[in-house]
Amino acid sequence: MQNILPALSHVQKRLADAAANAGRADQTVQLIAVSKTFETPDILPVLEAGQRLFGENRVQEAQKKWPGLRKIYNGIELHLIGPLQSNKVEDAVQLFDVIQTLDRPKLATALAREIKKNNAKTLIYVQVNTGREAQKAGILPEDFEGFMRLAKAELGEHVVGLMCIPPVDEDPRPHFHMLRSMAASQHLPHLSMGMSADFEIAIAEGATHVRVGSAIFGTRPKAPIVSA
Ligand SMILES: *Cc1c(COP(=O)(O)O)cnc(C)c1O
Numbered sequence: 001m002q003n004i005l006p007a008l009s010h011v012q013k014r015l016a017d018a019a020a021n022a023g024r025a026d027q028t029v030q031l032i033a034v035s036k037t038f039e040t041p042d043i044l045p046v047l048e049a050g051q052r053l054f055g056e057n058r059v060q061e062a063q064k065k066w067p068g069l070r071k072i073y074n075g076i077e078l079h080l081i082g083p084l085q086s087n088k089v090e091d092a093v094q095l096f097d098v099i100q101t102l103d104r105p106k107l108a109t110a111l112a113r114e115i116k117k118n119n120a121k122t123l124i125y126v127q128v129n130t131g132r133e134a135q136k137a138g139i140l141p142e143d144f145e146g147f148m149r150l151a152k153a154e155l156g157e158h159v160v161g162l163m164c165i166p167p168v169d170e171d172p173r174p175h176f177h178m179l180r181s182m183a184a185s186q187h188l189p190h191l192s193m194g195m196s197a198d199f200e201i202a203i204a205e206g207a208t209h210v211r212v213g214s215a216i217f218g219t220r221p222k223a224p225i226v227s228a
Contacts, residue, residue, distance in 0.1 A: 005049045008033075011215050018200035029203055032079050032192075034213030037220045040065055046216065047073050055100075055211050057082025059092050066095065081163070081192075081211055083137050086110050093120050100125040100163040100192050103137045105150055112154040125161035125192055126151060128182060130175040133167055141178065148186050161190025161208070172198045176205035 011031065019026040034055040035043050043054070043065065052075045056062035062078065070076050079098040086106060092099060093114040102108060102124050115122050126147065129138030139147045151159050162183045166175035176193050183191050194202025196215035203210065214220060 005045055007218070008046060008049055008051065008216050011212055014200060014215075015203065015210065018203040021200075022204045024203070029207060030209045032081075032209055032211045033216050034081065034195075034211050035065070035217065036061065036082070036213065038217050040069065042217055043069065047076075053077045053079065053209075055079045055081040055213075059084070059088040059095065062095055063091060079192075079209075079211075089114050093118055093122055096122065098123045098125065100161070101127045101137065102151060102155075102159075103127045103129075103139055105147070108151050108154040111158075115155070115158060122158060123160050123190070124151070124155055124158045125163045125190060126159065127163045127165075128179055130164045130178050131167035131170065136165065136167075138164065141182070144182055159188070161188050161192060163192035165195075166193075166198075173201050173205060176202050176207065180206040 015029055015031055016026040019029050030053055031051070032053045032055040033046055033051050036055070036057045047069065054076065056078065059080065066076070066078055077097045078095065079100055080092055080096040081100050084092055084099060084101050084107060089107070089110040093111065099111065099122060102111065111124060127138040128144060129136050129140055132140055162179050164175055164179045166172040179193055180191060190208050191206055192209040192211060193207045194210040196212050199207070199210040199212060
């Protein structure tokens with residue numbers, strides 16, 4: 001595989017090195033390959049190489065790509081990492097194994113209803129706006145405790161983690177650190193943080209899931225990171 005997909009191998013090596021440096025077993029960190037904007041022909045070799053966790057940021061785009069791929073490959077785990085509109089909740093629950101972007105009470109209620117209706121096993125992460133950015137989605141740190149009470153009341157055991165996207169122009173480490181202590185305070189085992197440029201730092205700060213796009217697939221043709 002080394003020669004076929006050097007970019008994926010390189011990311012796997014970076015991940016293993018970062019885990020080792022943090023004194024962690026590398027199986028404690030899951031690599032989510034972020035395939036947004038890339039088409040099936042770009043995704044197939046990554047699946048062939050054995051990668052099974054993928055992230056998409058748009059429900060409709062994921063619906064076009066993944067049902068077909070799931071017929072060919074077993075064990076695919078799909079994560080929604082972009083904002084979820086209320087009118088897409090039904091589709092999202094049917095398609096995604098993990099929804100990382102719970103960010104408002106109304107969405108918690110809608111997700112709870114759909115999960116119950118579909119008897120789904122969907123796992124939910126709460127997105128936290130650690131940098132308090134106006135344009136970015138996520139629960140503000142000061143609202144976090146109250147929101148977690150509501151989310152757990154609505155969704156119970158489905159809520160298992162937190163996710164954040166630090167401000168692009170800041171050192172991400174304090175943001176990762178903050179997210180880790182928030183997760184610990186709520187006994188949430190999953191921590192989704194770190195992207196192509198900073199996932200080693202996230203692993204040092206306790207990430208269990210890193211979301212890596214361009215370092216695997218190359219530069220995206222269009223569509224900037226959607227986070228609001
Ligand atoms: C696009 C995206 C990523 C991946 O970003 P890269 O810098 O390409 O690794 C990770 N997380 C979210 C929420 C994204 O939208």
